[in-house]
Amino acid sequence: MSKLPIDPDANTQTEPLSRAIGERYLTYALSTIMHRALPDARDGLKPVHRRILYAMRELRLAPNGAFRKSAKITGDVMGNYHPHGDAAIYDAMARLAQDFAMRYPLVDGQGNFGNIDGDNPAAARYTEARLALASEALMDGLAEDAVDFRPNYDGTLQEPIVLPSAFPNLLANGASGIAVGMATNIPPHNLHEVIDACLHLIKTPDARDDTLAALVKGPDFPTGGVIVENADTIAEAYRTGRGAFRVRARWMQEDLGRGLWQIVVTEIPYQVQKSKLIERLAELIQTKRVPILADVRDESAEDIRIVLEPKARTVDPEQLMAALFRVSDLEIRFSMNMNVLIDGRVPKVCGLKEVLRAFLDHRREVLVRRANYRLDRIAARLEVLEGYLVAYLNLDRVIAIIRHEDEPKAVMMAEFGLTEVQVEAILNMRLRALRKLEEIELRAERDALLEERGGLEAMLADERVQWARVSDQLKEVRNLFGKSKPAGQRRTLIAEAQEIAPVDLESMIEREPLTVILSKMGWIRSMKGHQPLDAENKFKDGDGPGLAMHAETTDKLMIFASNGRFYTLPANTLPGGRGMGEPLRLMIDLPNEAEVITMFPWRADGKYLVASKAGDGFIVGAGDILAQTKTGKQVLNGEALLCRPVSGDHVVVVGTNRKMLVFPVAELPEMARGKGVKLQKYGSGGGLVAGDSLSDAAFITLAEGLRWQESGGRTRTEPDLTEWLGKRSSAGRMAPRGFPRDNRFN
CATH class of the missing domain: 3.30.1360.40 (Gyrase A; domain 2)
Structure with missing residues (x-):
């Protein structure tokens, strides 16, 4: 049989790429929001948690029963309901058992389920688990048509869409999750307080947000702590569903x-x-x-x-x-974002009142469904009881029919007007039930069922009675998990933040003299006391002395690098002088290609000349060089050459061409950042050699002249500098006779 040719046009659908990607991403986003990341407002659970609890119920892991291996539970959840990774399922189950993560744990774990230090739980093959008492309350009514079921992922089993949830688990245990484009973060609360708020909302449906916030005083974390927020801030957070709480140890x-x-x-x-x-x-x-x-x-x-x-x-x-x-x-800010699924379909940021209303409406629906289910069961039982009573009234005839008739079922239905269900029940009756006392018990059971049916029908006909029954159920749960039990008492203290005067950490540092040593290879250390700066010190092999300075423990150490950045280091944080110190580049983000030019203690009233090799520079104030981060603060644009503290009334600059220029300090601008202005003229014109650059600069008092030190240690002075006086950015004249060959003043 020959294959039919495939027509590409008939099997190709054309659409814009943006639309195709958008539709598929939207599908993924909705799946993440509705089926993974956001909890349901009714039972406060995500699908994975709901499936874990339901699978454990199917395994009959009751709170008073035996434990089962976590690997068995994880396998059942993965194979029957949640086709995802076993590690993710086990991590979710382990969290449900952690008393430091869950305010009211839903799983009773045996073995190592992690600890508050951050250690992970043991492998699933080593731990065991069963349901906790709180989980029983969440699933009470599952067998009574309390909620809808849906097929599992492969259609072979049924799973609940939502749990009946006898208490507001969303607020009691909290939730957190990150979806696509939205997230949720709900802190745990005290169950007693939340139920009190529910009871008040039942009694007063239009209750004010402030009243509910007064009942739910604030989050109640399983690890305790102290919330330091005022009542108005907490009330506003509960009204809007968004806010943050400061939590202290x-x-x-x-x-x-x-x-x-x-x-x-x-x-x-x-x-x-x-x-x-x-x-x-x-x-x-x-x-x-x-x-x-x-x-x-x-x-x-x-x-x-x-x-x-x-x-x-x-x-x-x-x-x-x-x-x-x-x-x-020891103090954190816990952000609250009550983004939940309303009716399991619509994501919405809800306030406290909306979340409680969603839970209460769910509880009323569960109550009605369980009542209708019970009415159906009562009707079925009453039908059987009526048949039994007919059989007792005509016992001899019934026995005769059973003994002599070939089709006793049809005869009994025709003679006594019984239904097929009633006849089947009579035919299946045991002989020991034919005693006289049994008839009395049947009549008593029938009367009790008729009375119960009347009560259920009256409840279904009156909404007020329904809410009263919901209130009674909530009170029963409150008695189980409320403040009367040790685990139900509030753990987190709510307190007003006591305003303490701002703590100046720098003022706490004891003022002591230090000697800071920076080696050639960039290892820095500090030694107690003001040691001689030219003293011999130990360095690593291949390393040697670089820079040294006197400072105090209260000083901020300024480091100026060739990339034009200033870096700040508190002097008290430097490593001690017993060892070789630590690499400076581990303390600040100094690039490998940048070199340290100078270091000095910061002074609030200081001013400094910064200059580049190109001969550009300006004066910068101390406030503009102080860096707040490890990355430093960019001040000079270009390859930096020097940084000198401002003093005197004139500036002396000398270039690599040995030309020296003296000009007033007033001609230098004061800037916060930039390239600066030309200090001395270099270049190929005017008889100057191309490639010349700035070599050094110094501040002097003109009346005192210029001093420098010769190689032999002798100090020389040039008292009259008239020959070198000029305007800033001019070329200058050759340096005086005897000026150092390295073109440096010091």
Whole structure:
């Protein structure tokens, strides 16, 4: 059989590339938003978490039952409901079991499920898990048609679209996720307070946002801590669904006797890894960023205990903690963005009232569906009971029919007017049920079911009764997980931020003399005291002395490089002089091709001449050279040659051509950044040699003349500089006899 030719035109669809990409990306974005990253406002779960809990329920892992291997659970979730990576599924399940991540854990884990230090859980083959009590409350009613089900990914099984959720899990445990073009970050809350807000909203549907915010005082993190925000800020965040909360560690001052004390941190902010926090505090001590902090120790066991030792007993503990709050994760800002799926379909940033309303509407719908399901079950049972009672009233005849008739089913249906269901129930009845007492029990059961049916029908007919029943259910959950239980009490303290005077870390540094040494290869160190600058020091092999200067621990060290940038280093953070120091390029972002020209201590009233090899320069103030980052601050454009502090009334410049020029300081402009102006003329014209450049510059007082030091150490003076006086940017005249051959003044 010959193949039919394929017509490319008939099998090709033409459309603009932008439209094709846009449609496909939109499909991907919607899939990520609705089926992966954003939680449902009704049960507060993402699909992966919902599938994990449902799969564990199908495995009959009840809170009071046995544990099962996490690998088995992960495999069932992946094979039956969630066709994604097993690592992602296990990580999601492990988080549900972490009491430092979940305010009300939904999985009861056995084994290593990670810790607050940031260590990962053990492999799935080593850990075991079962459902927690809170998960049972989330799934109560699944077998009673409380929610809709849908086919799983391959159509072989059914999975719930949403869980019945007996409590507002979205707010109780929080959620976080990054979708396409949107994200969500919801902090955990105290379940008792959230249910109180739900009850108030049921009682007063048009409740004010401020009233609800007064009931839900703020987030309640599983790791505790202290929220330092005023009530108005918290209320505004809950009204709009967006905001941020400052969360601090909880600490106390521990008396050691004899006037000594230490600070003990007992709770750290949510989602802060303790090990990284300790590393950061140790780094602050090493770099002397907080000079009044002497040591940090981690004495944690089951509870957190981080010990902070002050530098001296005279240190104010409030000031020390204020300084640490500024520069470490002992204080964080937790951003809230309540972006959730409404009815599982529409992403929306909701305020507290909208989120609670979505949950309550869901609970009412679950109540109605379970009531209708129960009515259907009652109707089916009543039908069977009526058949049983007919059989008891005509017991002898029923027995005779069963014994003698070939088709007892049809005869009984015709003679007693019974339905097929009733006859089947009678025929399947056991002989032991034919005693007289059973008839009494059947009538009692029928009366009880009729009474229950009447109550359910009355509830379905009256919305107020429905809301009353929802309130009763919420109160039952509150009794299980509320403040009456140790785990239900509020852990995070809500407090007004006490305004402490701004902490000036520089003022905490003890003022001590230092000698700073920078080697030729760029290794920097500091030595205590003002050592002789020409003293011999040890250097690495192949290295030698470069620059040396006297400073104090309170100084800011300015470093000027050939790329025209100024870099700032606190003198107290320099490595000690016992070793060879550390590479300067690790402390500042100094390019490999750039060389250090000079270094000096910063003075607020200082002014400096910066000049390039091309002979351009200007005066810059101290405030314009101070750098705030490791990358430094660009001041001079071009290849820099020198930086000199401004003094005297005239400037002397000398070029590589040995031409010297003297002109007034007033002719130099003061700038913050740029190329500057020409200091001395070079070039090929006027008898000058091409390629000449600036060699050195100095400030003098004209009346005192010019002094320089000869190679033998003798000082020479040129008292009359009239011959070299001129205007800035002129060529100048040959330097005086005896001027150093290297064309430098020093």
